[in-house]
Amino acid sequence: xxxxxxxxxxxxxxxxxxxxxxxxxxxxxxxxxxxxxxxxxxxxxxxxxxxxxxxxxxxxxxxxxxxxxxxxxxxxxxxxxxxxxxxxxxxxxxxxxxxxxxxxxxxxxxxxxxxxxxxxxxxxxxxxxxxxxxxxxxxxxxxxxx
Amino acid sequence: xxxxxxxxxxxxxxxxxxxxxxxxxxxxxxxxxxxxxxxxxxxxxxxxxxxxxxxxxxxxxxxxxxxxxxxxxxxxxxxxxxxxxxxxxxxxxxxxxxxxxxxxxxxxxxxxxxxxxxxxxxxxxxxxxxxxxxxxxxxxxxxxxxxxxxxxxxxxxxxxxxxxxxxxxxxxxxxxxxxxxxxxxxxxxxxxxxxxxxxxxxxxxxxxxxxxxxxxxxxxxxxxxxxxxxxxxxxxxxxxxxxxxxxxxxxxxxxxxxxxxxxxxxxxxxxxxxxxxxxxxxxxxxxxxxxxxxxxxxxxxxxxxxxxxxxxxxxxxxxxxxxxxxxxxxxxxxxxxxxxxxxxxxxxxxxxxxxxxxxxxxxxxxxxxxxxxxxxxxxxxxxxxxxxxxxxxxxxxxxxxxxxxxxxxxxxxxxxxxxxxxxxxxxxxxxxxxxxxxxxxxxxxxxxxxxxxxxxxxxxxxxxxxxxxxxxxxxxxxxxxxxxxxxxxxxxxxxxxxxxxxxxxxxxxxxxxxxxxxxxxxxxxxxxxxxxxxxxxxxxxxxxxxxxxxxxxxxxxxxx
Numbered sequence: 001x002x003x004x005x006x007x008x009x010x011x012x013x014x015x016x017x018x019x020x021x022x023x024x025x026x027x028x029x030x031x032x033x034x035x036x037x038x039x040x041x042x043x044x045x046x047x048x049x050x051x052x053x054x055x056x057x058x059x060x061x062x063x064x065x066x067x068x069x070x071x072x073x074x075x076x077x078x079x080x081x082x083x084x085x086x087x088x089x090x091x092x093x094x095x096x097x098x099x100x101x102x103x104x105x106x107x108x109x110x111x112x113x114x115x116x117x118x119x120x121x122x123x124x125x126x127x128x129x130x131x132x133x134x135x136x137x138x139x140x141x142x143x144x145x146x
Numbered sequence: 147x148x149x150x151x152x153x154x155x156x157x158x159x160x161x162x163x164x165x166x167x168x169x170x171x172x173x174x175x176x177x178x179x180x181x182x183x184x185x186x187x188x189x190x191x192x193x194x195x196x197x198x199x200x201x202x203x204x205x206x207x208x209x210x211x212x213x214x215x216x217x218x219x220x221x222x223x224x225x226x227x228x229x230x231x232x233x234x235x236x237x238x239x240x241x242x243x244x245x246x247x248x249x250x251x252x253x254x255x256x257x258x259x260x261x262x263x264x265x266x267x268x269x270x271x272x273x274x275x276x277x278x279x280x281x282x283x284x285x286x287x288x289x290x291x292x293x294x295x296x297x298x299x300x301x302x303x304x305x306x307x308x309x310x311x312x313x314x315x316x317x318x319x320x321x322x323x324x325x326x327x328x329x330x331x332x333x334x335x336x337x338x339x340x341x342x343x344x345x346x347x348x349x350x351x352x353x354x355x356x357x358x359x360x361x362x363x364x365x366x367x368x369x370x371x372x373x374x375x376x377x378x379x380x381x382x383x384x385x386x387x388x389x390x391x392x393x394x395x396x397x398x399x400x401x402x403x404x405x406x407x408x409x410x411x412x413x414x415x416x417x418x419x420x421x422x423x424x425x426x427x428x429x430x431x432x433x434x435x436x437x438x439x440x441x442x443x444x445x446x447x448x449x450x451x452x453x454x455x456x457x458x459x460x461x462x463x464x465x466x467x468x469x470x471x472x473x474x475x476x477x478x479x480x481x482x483x484x485x486x487x488x489x490x491x492x493x494x495x496x497x498x499x500x501x502x503x504x505x506x507x508x509x510x511x512x513x514x515x516x517x518x519x520x521x522x523x524x525x526x527x528x529x530x531x532x533x534x535x536x537x538x539x540x541x542x543x544x545x546x547x548x549x550x551x552x553x554x555x556x557x558x559x560x561x562x563x564x565x566x567x568x569x570x571x572x573x574x575x576x577x578x579x580x581x582x583x584x585x586x587x588x589x590x591x592x593x594x595x596x597x598x599x600x601x602x603x604x605x606x607x608x609x610x611x612x613x614x615x616x617x618x619x620x621x622x623x624x625x626x627x628x629x630x631x632x633x634x635x636x637x638x639x640x641x642x643x644x645x646x647x648x649x650x651x652x653x654x655x656x657x658x659x660x661x662x663x664x665x666x667x668x669x670x671x672x673x674x675x676x677x678x679x680x681x682x683x684x685x686x687x688x689x690x691x692x693x694x695x696x697x698x699x700x701x702x703x704x705x706x
């Protein structure tokens with residue numbers, strides 16, 4: 001089975017270029033004529049993930065793999081880690097700084113939004129050990145691919 | 147029309163003027179343009195009429211499909227639908243004088259847009275107000291006013307089509323009103339009528355275009371502001387200079403321009419400035435528009451209610467078919483706003499009554515828009531996507547566009563889709579040409595060839611004349627030669643003692659050329675005959691001979 005893999009570097013605090021990886025993945029999926037709703041879900045997850053790394057995570061990477069059945073997006077960083085994952089998954093819980101809030105981020109929607117849009121999500125993190133978010137999107141024959 | 151290729155609905159390319167700089171190819175937001183066979187530019191994808199190709203072409207080879215102005219009103223009733231941008235082209239001139247100038251040009255009616263802008267304002271406010279409660283449409287709503295933006299969305303951001311405000315845009319309201327109220331009047335009396343859209347951009351599709359299916363019962367013509375500008379300027383000059391301006395009888399309320407709102411409309415931000423809600427944005431410029439659309443698609447700007455997009459910088463004032471620079475025009479608009487003030491002529495109640503009846507609803511559904519402007523390319527498979535990635539690795543990735551595609555990725559996609567060949571890449575084809583030339587030379591270039599082509603005298607080592615020459619080297623310091631001379635080279639030196647033969651043998655050289663007319667020692671010649679190393683004598687200097695050898699291709703380093 002053909003698997004296409006892409007990986008991107010995410011730079012800490014680079015707000016200007018944050019989102020580039022998601023835009024490229026979005027363009028890729030458009031050329032496959034995927035259902036716009038599915039593309040949008042993937043793009044939202046990618047963008048939120050990239051933003052999380054840029055804001056909290058130090059340097060990181062986004063890797064993306066796609067085959068005929070599913071897409072897997074993995075975002076990892078070498079940042080401070082999430083002390084309480086359960087809490088971080090709650091809508092509205094935020095540790096963003098004032099600077100982030102001034103830019104319109106930090107509403108405490110990031111991880112919850114990713115959970116909402118991905119078909120499956122695993123968040124692994126330990127204090128001081130960085131964070132790894134792995135998301136799966138199923139490409140079902142009916143709704144996924146037009 | 148022989149040189150002009152009629153290939154798109156909005157623009158055409160003049161082959162005789164094209165300088166092959168490929169700026170249009172790179173500027174096209176839908177990557178629709180390709181250069182085929184050096185200077186034949188062709189639209190292969192979906193043109194959305196943004197006019198960027200016209201803007202960036204330094205040679206003036208791209209033009210909008212526009213009509214002749216000389217025949218206005220000659221054998222028909224000409225009705226001008228005037229974009230407010232026109233008023234900004236004549237600083238210090240009153241809109242009414244500009245409209246009168248148009249009438250002197252031969253237009254029977256000149257329809258000003260301000261009346262319809264107000265209708266649009268009310269309808270938009272109403273829709274947004276209701277949407278706050280019903281949440282039927284997703285936030286942010288996107289202005290439908292710039293048709294290029296709507297087409298861009300249909301082509302590249304189809305998931306955003308539900309965001310487009312489903313209210314008829316002012317130009318459409320205007321055309322509908324004219325068709326309903328003015329044209330029937332003339333049709334009843336048997337007169338032919340033509341509608342002229344006077345536009346700052348090529349967005350009005352050429353009516354003869356293959357894409358517009360229905361046969362129009364009314365003759366519709368698109369005119370660029372720059373097409374009519376010279377003639378109109380002449381008439382306006384006359385009007386300004388005549389003392390007694392004849393009282394101008396207009397029949398319909400929308401034949402004059404009354405408020406500053408209309409002129410403001412031409413600027414970026416002019417659409418939202420006077421509207422009755424706070425959370426709105428105005429974005430102008432093609433790149434900026436695309437960036438914002440990408441972000442909306444990723445779920446951003448949900449807290450904004452309405453975004454006014456214009457693909458031209460500074461708004462419609464920056465349209466490619468304007469006659470005056472956008473910043474001068476902007477200043478003219480600002481002065482006009484100061485003079486007229488802002489305000490509305492119509493009352494909300496009247497418009498709301500029509501709104502209730504659904505009079506301002508767009509007739510174009512998202513499905514129809516995708517049908518008209520959506521990408522016509524077949525979907526790629528995962529395998530072909532992988533093939534594209536692999537092809538990308540062969541290319542240099544500098545997006546030079548010399549192949550005729552806008553960038554390396556698109557070129558790779560064209561190759562995989564079968565519409566381009568890898569050899570179309572200049573870098574790849576140059577590389578393979580040099581390589582094949584070099585291979586040829588490696589087979590054919592021998593010491594004998596050098597003797598013949600450079601007119602050298604063979605003084606020893608005839609046996610080795612068919613040795614292959616692969617490189618060249620100059621020098622007279624033997625230890626340096628021992629250290630550096632490449633194998634298979636021809637060595638240029640003025641030394642004539644017998645040690646040169648030993649060096650040539652040890653370095654596995656093809657031949658020695660003794661330059662500057664020097665004659666090698668007798669022992670040297672004997673040794674060379676023994677070893678089969680040809681010694682050639684040339685009267686020219688090492689510098690001259692090296693130059694000639696190099697131009698023959700000897701020693702050209704071909705790897706990067």
